[in-house]
Amino acid sequence: MSLYKKSNLELAGNIGKGLRINHGQSSVIILNKSSDNLAVYQNVTCERNKNHTNKIDNSGLICFPTCGENVTIYSGAVVV
Numbered sequence: 001m002s003l004y005k006k007s008n009l010e011l012a013g014n015i016g017k018g019l020r021i022n023h024g025q026s027s028v029i030i031l032n033k034s035s036d037n038l039a040v041y042q043n044v045t046c047e048r049n050k051n052h053t054n055k056i057d058n059s060g061l062i063c064f065p066t067c068g069e070n071v072t073i074y075s076g077a078v079v080v
Contacts, residue, residue: 013064023075032064039072046079 009024013031015038021027023042030047040046048064065079073079 016069030064032066034067034071035069037070038067041073041075041077043076044073044079045077046073048080 009021009026010028010030012029014033015031016034016036018037019034020037020039022039024040024044025042027040027042027044028047029040029044046065046067067073
């Protein structure tokens with residue numbers, strides 16, 4: 001992954017290959033897992049639901065969103 005302009009982008013999680021960030025300004029992307037070819041636009045929030053901070057899935061991990069293959073998250077989206 002490479003960014004060509006300064007950006008306040010936070011990115012964390014198990015991200016597959018082919019990540020494409022289009023104008024990633026003001027985005028917070030914290031995923032449990034993402035498969036290949038994730039595309040993200042500006043002002044996107046992908047994070048756990050603050051009301052379920054103690055929710056644990058079958059693997060014992062705090063539940064963050066999981067994205068499948070060939071997913072595009074467009075401008076202004078909130079994924080919890």
